[in-house]
Amino acid sequence: MRSNEDSYLLVSRDLLVLLMERTGDGSRVTVRELADEVGVHPSKIGHLRTGEQETLPRTKALACARRLGVDELVLWKPTGRAVCAPLEEPHIQAVPA
Template sequence: MRPQQNPMVLVSADLLVRLMERTGDGRSVSVRELARVAGCHPSKIGHLRTGERETAEQDEAAAIAKRLGVDLLVLWQPTGRTVQAPTEPKLLAAVAG
């Protein structure tokens, strides 16, 4: 079991989109590639890009920042005792009828 981590809050969805278009090495990165590097589902990256989601786990946030070629705190804000993480909307689960 992975130890509990405080989520990181995305500073700006627009900044994420711009950084994905031109990473630190000058090339673009796709949603799928960024998700693979971060170890999450591509829909999570898509939701971060549109602003539907604002948080990621610390290890995901670090992997995203590293792949984009920026320092972690350029793109993410830590949460904890002084900065509360926003609540994510509840997802509906499919129920067999």
């Protein structure tokens, strides 16, 4: 079953690897540690690093950016609409006179 949540596209797998080597606080984070904090299986982080996967749900992508100490848009690009689609105006039907 697929979630209705918007996906975020990884901007650069090389950047992800670099940020894991030196996070915002200067420490290193392993694949397993990042996966635990984001709430995904370690293989998902591994696949992001190798390019086998390019997206995460919004909440997971934000958790990943937060753990690495960067703004979400440094590492991720939203793939959904920025705003909701406009609602159609109700059609007025002509009534016979």
